[in-house]
Amino acid sequence: MISERIRLAKALPTLIISALLCHLPVPGRAQAPAAGGPPAVPVSVAPVARKDVPNYLRGLGTVLALQTVQLRSEVDGVLLKVPVTEGQEVKQGDVLAIIDPRPYQAALDAAVARKQQDEAQLVAAKADVVRYTSLAARQVASQQQLEVAQAKDGQLIASIAMDEAQINTAKINLAWCFITAPFDGRVGLREIDPGNFVRAAEVSAVLPLSQLHPIAVTFPVPQDFLPAIQEALAAGRPPVLAYTSDDKTELDKGTLLTLDNAIDSTTGTIKLKATFPNARSQLWPGQFVNARLLLGTDAGVLTVPTAAVRHGQDALFVYVVQPNQTVTRKVVEVARDDGVNAIISKGLEEGQVIVTEGQSRLEDGAHVSIVKDASKEAANTKREGG
Numbered sequence: 001m002i003s004e005r006i007r008l009a010k011a012l013p014t015l016i017i018s019a020l021l022c023h024l025p026v027p028g029r030a031q032a033p034a035a036g037g038p039p040a041v042p043v044s045v046a047p048v049a050r051k052d053v054p055n056y057l058r059g060l061g062t063v064l065a066l067q068t069v070q071l072r073s074e075v076d077g078v079l080l081k082v083p084v085t086e087g088q089e090v091k092q093g094d095v096l097a098i099i100d101p102r103p104y105q106a107a108l109d110a111a112v113a114r115k116q117q118d119e120a121q122l123v124a125a126k127a128d129v130v131r132y133t134s135l136a137a138r139q140v141a142s143q144q145q146l147e148v149a150q151a152k153d154g155q156l157i158a159s160i161a162m163d164e165a166q167i168n169t170a171k172i173n174l175a176w177c178f179i180t181a182p183f184d185g186r187v188g189l190r191e192i193d194p195g196n197f198v199r200a201a202e203v204s205a206v207l208p209l210s211q212l213h214p215i216a217v218t219f220p221v222p223q224d225f226l227p228a229i230q231e232a233l234a235a236g237r238p239p240v241l242a243y244t245s246d247d248k249t250e251l252d253k254g255t256l257l258t259l260d261n262a263i264d265s266t267t268g269t270i271k272l273k274a275t276f277p278n279a280r281s282q283l284w285p286g287q288f289v290n291a292r293l294l295l296g297t298d299a300g301v302l303t304v305p306t307a308a309v310r311h312g313q314d315a316l317f318v319y320v321v322q323p324n325q326t327v328t329r330k331v332v333e334v335a336r337d338d339g340v341n342a343i344i345s346k347g348l349e350e351g352q353v354i355v356t357e358g359q360s361r362l363e364d365g366a367h368v369s370i371v372k373d374a375s376k377e378a379a380n381t382k383r384e385g386g
Contacts, residue, residue: 086188095180186212191206255275329363
């Protein structure tokens with residue numbers, strides 16, 4: 001018993017030293033939190049990188065037909081035929097509706113006949129003028145008879161001019177019986193069916209027509225960007241991208257057409273108009289889209305994902321991951337943030353690793369465990385797609 005106690009006494013210092021050595025830090029190796037301390041916080045990270053960042057000006061846009069018209073009858077009559085279907089693509093000059101042309105053809109024929117009649121009478125009147133002029137010179141006919149003949153000649157000339165005007169009017173009315181497309185476009189839903197009597201004074205249109213290829217998008221932007229927009233327009237027609245309302249899917253690529261001639265004083269914005277080819281018909285009148293106007297590109301700037309930047313009480317900051325798996329809070333200055341990338345003007349260096357998700361549970365010096373590396377995911381996606 002005594003010998004057993006002696007052996008334990010001799011071994012005790014060795015056990016204590018071994019235990020202490022187990023808890024001493026090893027240089028170059030990440031240290032786990034002390035037993036009983038808070039667990040490591042799972043986070044996602046991304047590197048601070050240099051890249052070219054497009055400078056997009058964003059706005060909520062409304063899609064509009066480049067041209068639209070409500071086709072109404074210009075004459076009274078029975079709608080005989082609508083030789084197009086609803087939703088049909090038509091070309092400029094195609095006949096879209098036919099009003100009964102027979103009354104207007106008859107009016108044209110009557111006007112032509114009256115002109116012919118007056119022209120025949122004019123021939124006789126001119127002969128009378130020649131005859132009475134000769135007779136009056138020989139004092140066989142009176143001066144009054146000559147003046148009457150000259151007056152009739154002038155009257156018939158005026159009648160023929162009126163006949164020509166009536167013929168032109170009859171031709172216009174006859175042409176209006178055939179409603180044609182003023183431009184290439186898509187026919188909308190018909191509002192009046194064949195067989196109905198239509199009047200020129202009616203408010204209802206026979207059918208609408210809209211030009212969808214190309215198509216237009218209008219969107220407001222803050223007035224402070226007006227000089228930059230004018231500079232971009234002076235250099236050419238800057239590109240505009242149209243995205244879905246969730247800002248994830250690109251619908252079409254177009255160009256800026258023009259800007260409005262006045263700033264909206266109630267909102268401090270100016271409206272821009274862009275045109276898009278709309279070859280796949282993904283843009284439709286009345287649709288809301290997210291428009292992005294490219295004003296230029298910032299080349300080789302230091303960037304981090306927008307999600308990495310946090311708002312403090314008096315400054316912006318990010319969490320930088322240290323080699324020992326702890327984080328340090330770094331105050332940064334952001335030159336520009338487009339919602340995807342934040343351009344850092346001060347506070348970070350290229351190659352540093354920053355936290356992009358999980359910041360809500362962090363504080364300066366907290367231990368973290370990386371569950372997702374944005375740079376590796378991007379590289380893997382590129383390899384899979386390549």
